Amino acid sequence: MSNTVFAPWDDPSEQPLIKFENVTKRFGSFIAIDDLTVEIYEREFFALLGPSGCGKTTLMRMLAGFETPSQGVIDLAGQNIATVPPNLRSVNMMFQSYALFPHLSIWDNIAFGLRRERMPKDQIDERVSEMLRLTRLAKFARRKPHQISGGQRQRVALARSLAKAPKLLLLDEPLGALDKKLRQETQFELMDIQEKTGTTFVIVTHDQEEAMTVASRVAVMDHGKIIQIATPDKIYEEPNSVYVADFIGDVNIITGTATPSGDDTYAIQWSEDTAPLTAKSAIPFSTGDNCHVAIRPEKVAISADKPSEATNAVQGKILDIAYLGNSSTYHVELPNGAVIKAQTANTRRISRRAFTWEDTVWLSWTATAGVLLAN
Amino acid sequence: MRRFILIFVPYVWLIALFLIPFAMVLKIALSDIAISIPPYVPQFDWAEGIRAFLAQLDLENFTWLTQDDLYWKAYLSSLRIAVIATTFTLLIGYPIAYAMARAPTEWRPTLMMLIILPFWTSFLIRVYAWMGILSNEGILNQFLMWTGLISDPLVILNTNTAVYIGIVYTYLPFMILPIYSALERLDASLIEAAEDLGCSRFSAFWLVTIPLSKTGIIAGSFLVFIPTLGEFVIPSLLGGSDTLMIGKVLWEEFFSNRDWPVASAVAVILLLLLVVPIVLFQRNQQKQQEAEQ
Numbered sequence: 001m002s003n004t005v006f007a008p009w010d011d012p013s014e015q016p017l018i019k020f021e022n023v024t025k026r027f028g029s030f031i032a033i034d035d036l037t038v039e040i041y042e043r044e045f046f047a048l049l050g051p052s053g054c055g056k057t058t059l060m061r062m063l064a065g066f067e068t069p070s071q072g073v074i075d076l077a078g079q080n081i082a083t084v085p086p087n088l089r090s091v092n093m094m095f096q097s098y099a100l101f102p103h104l105s106i107w108d109n110i111a112f113g114l115r116r117e118r119m120p121k122d123q124i125d126e127r128v129s130e131m132l133r134l135t136r137l138a139k140f141a142r143r144k145p146h147q148i149s150g151g152q153r154q155r156v157a158l159a160r161s162l163a164k165a166p167k168l169l170l171l172d173e174p175l176g177a178l179d180k181k182l183r184q185e186t187q188f189e190l191m192d193i194q195e196k197t198g199t200t201f202v203i204v205t206h207d208q209e210e211a212m213t214v215a216s217r218v219a220v221m222d223h224g225k226i227i228q229i230a231t232p233d234k235i236y237e238e239p240n241s242v243y244v245a246d247f248i249g250d251v252n253i254i255t256g257t258a259t260p261s262g263d264d265t266y267a268i269q270w271s272e273d274t275a276p277l278t279a280k281s282a283i284p285f286s287t288g289d290n291c292h293v294a295i296r297p298e299k300v301a302i303s304a305d306k307p308s309e310a311t312n313a314v315q316g317k318i319l320d321i322a323y324l325g326n327s328s329t330y331h332v333e334l335p336n337g338a339v340i341k342a343q344t345a346n347t348r349r350i351s352r353r354a355f356t357w358e359d360t361v362w363l364s365w366t367a368t369a370g371v372l373l374a375n
Numbered sequence: 376m377r378r379f380i381l382i383f384v385p386y387v388w389l390i391a392l393f394l395i396p397f398a399m400v401l402k403i404a405l406s407d408i409a410i411s412i413p414p415y416v417p418q419f420d421w422a423e424g425i426r427a428f429l430a431q432l433d434l435e436n437f438t439w440l441t442q443d444d445l446y447w448k449a450y451l452s453s454l455r456i457a458v459i460a461t462t463f464t465l466l467i468g469y470p471i472a473y474a475m476a477r478a479p480t481e482w483r484p485t486l487m488m489l490i491i492l493p494f495w496t497s498f499l500i501r502v503y504a505w506m507g508i509l510s511n512e513g514i515l516n517q518f519l520m521w522t523g524l525i526s527d528p529l530v531i532l533n534t535n536t537a538v539y540i541g542i543v544y545t546y547l548p549f550m551i552l553p554i555y556s557a558l559e560r561l562d563a564s565l566i567e568a569a570e571d572l573g574c575s576r577f578s579a580f581w582l583v584t585i586p587l588s589k590t591g592i593i594a595g596s597f598l599v600f601i602p603t604l605g606e607f608v609i610p611s612l613l614g615g616s617d618t619l620m621i622g623k624v625l626w627e628e629f630f631s632n633r634d635w636p637v638a639s640a641v642a643v644i645l646l647l648l649l650v651v652p653i654v655l656f657q658r659n660q661q662k663q664q665e666a667e668q
Contacts, residue, residue: 066567086570099568102666103586112582116573146666164572 006216007231008041015078017042017200018063018168023072025058025224032058033069034224045194045201047215049208049247055224056204060170063202064093077167087116092166096173098157100145106156107132107141113164131159134193151182158190162197171203175210187213208248212236220244236296242373245294250329252300252340254293258285258372266372268293271336278311281372295370297329297343302355303362310364316340318359323350330355332363397646404639405432415635436640445624446641450648452619456535456610457603460542464599465592467543468550472591473584475551476558487555490548502541502612509537509613533615541609546602550595557591558584590663597656604652605645621645 008014016039025033032055040046048056061067062074065086074082081089092113100109110131114124132138135155140148145156154174161169174190175183191214194201205211211218212232219229220243228240239245242253254277256270266285267276270293279293307313319339320331329343342363346353355361406415417431440446475486493501508514509532516528531537561584569579585592607622614620621641629638 064567064571066570086567087573087575091571093568093571095564095568097562097564099562099564101565101568101583101587103589112569113572116578160572 019075021073023069026070031224045216047211047218048204049211049218050221054221056221060204065089090167092161093170094157094161094174098153110160110163131163135159168200242292250297252295258289258291259287278367279370279372280367292373293370297341299369300342301364302342306362307364311367313364315362400639403635404643406636408634408636436636449619449621449624453621457600460603461596461600464543464550472551472554475555537613538610541613546599549598553594554591557588561587593659
């Protein structure tokens with residue numbers, strides 16, 4: 001059995017479902033979207049990730065038809081939809097506030113879009129029942145939105161936006177109003193429903209964990225531009241900039257100057273009184289180039305004695321310990337004042353923890369643990 | 376104990392200012408006209424006792440109301456004028472309320488102020504002002520003749536048209552404010568959701584905005600309808616001799632004919648007629664409060 005990986009973006013023969021070409025959106029003098037080009041493929045679960053005000057919501061609203069681009073072309077399945085009004089595009093949106101109609105029952109909310117299409121009544125019945133089954137809401141069909149819980153409302157909103165079988169479903173912070181535990185369960189449910197229906201999903205979120213969990217690809221945005229588009233693991237392991245590395249997860253950024261010291265290997269001078277660090281990088285650097293080493297805390301090992309075979313090892317004092325239950329993050333202050341975070345899994349009980357505050361420890365990591373970034 | 380006092384206060388208010396006066400009016404309605412001061416009999420006399428007093432009361436005046444067709448015609452005419460005027464007020468008030476609710480947030484207090492501002496001058500003065508505007512030599516006719524649109528002045532004052540203009544003008548704020556408060560609370564994303572699901576602008580308005588402002592529409596309509604039904608000042612100042620409204624009949628019965636008992640009977644029937652819309656209005660308000668919880 002061939003086990004093909006879903007990666008249409010790597011296949012040059014695939015046609016994207018959505019194409020943004022040099023799209024710019026201005027509100028007065030404010031540039032919300034700045035000359036943006038992006039392609040999204042069919043059946044993809046595409047996440048737009050960024051801080052508030054980065055333009056991700058504007059991008060989504062342009063896909064839904066609530067905003068028209070100031071410049072550029074938005075293609076949906078080969079048709080320029082930049083100026084098509086929202087009611088005439090095969091795109092549906094799940095709103096952050098859910099926007100359920102309070103005067104209609106759950107059943108009528110889900111049937112709302114189908115009725116507008118003048119679908120025959122028996123087909124509406126069938127489709128609504130199918131949606132209720134998919135979202136496990138059959139019991140609540142006759143209730144009004146204010147008579148059900150937040151998690152159920154979220155599922156009604158999803159069912160309603162999926163009922164018309166859109167080519168593209170937009171989700172605006174779909175899980176923002178749910179508590180953490182419910183959010184995690186719902187993430188998997190969303191992925192499950194996306195797989196079952198085969199709909200292309202575009203999700204807007206500021207929660208990087210959510211984006212990483214659900215998405216096939218993540219686009220990290222800032223100031224109306226896309227900084228990086230990649231699969232979640234690539235975004236995490238190979239960020240293309242300090243901004244992305246810093247935005248996704250926890251990271252140590254060490255700034256210094258690079259000197260080539262072998263095959264793709266560089267020595268990084270980062271502090272006058274410490275030995276240079278060694279890091280591997282596919283991106284070439286010349287002697288004296290400024291660079292940043294981004295190292296994830298879980299890739300930094302912590303030990304009491306100096307490890308004998310480590311490529312990079314520094315000594316420091318434990319400044320702080322963040323106990324997270326399953327893991328602990330140690331903030332270690334080096335003699336030059338820099339603080340490096342190291343994370344270890346708590347495989348032992350807390351009473352038997354090896355290190356405590358003020359302990360002198362060694363931090364070590366391999367040459368490939370960090371990513372070398374130019375900016 | 377404190378709770379008891381809190382509930383007690385509105386009850387005392389209602390008993391002293393509504394129930395007791397109503398009982399007095401009802402008593403007069405059951406009395407007979409007489410040339411005396413006050414102009415009706417019987418008067419309560421301790422010497423004769425309550426039994427003899429009650430024996431003199433009868434429903435004669437109410438029977439009279441059914442015999443002379445002036446009264447039921449006046450009731451029906453009032454009802455018709457109130458319904459038509461309420462409809463006009465709604466048709467004019469809704470777009471104004473909608474525009475206010477859609478206006479930029481910083482503009483809304485100003486617009487609200489402009490709606491309430493006419494209340495700062497006396498209601499009578501404003502009705503007299505309309506007489507100045509609508510009369511044959513009034514501002515409106517002078518303006519229309521100056522523009523050349525008409526050569527002879529339009530007769531508006533002392534017709535039903537003037538009454539409708541006066542009622543719509545006077546009660547417009549009562550229609551606008553409840554509708555505005557319903558529309559202002561409306562979540563704009565609901566309209567977007569409706570459009571997203573295939574509604575045109577108009578059908579989104581019809582299927583989402585109107586149903587969700589329903590309580591405001593009902594409240595506004597009753598706030599206009601209820602006082603219009605018994606309206607007296609506007610028809611007597613702006614209306615003509617053919618404008619038949621029960622408020623005017625009541626006034627004439629009381630002051631021109633000095634027939635207090637019949638006037639009281641007219642008032643009692645009017646009150647009973649108003650109980651129905653008032654109860655419906657209260658129910659609407661209650662439903663709205665429940666929906667908000």
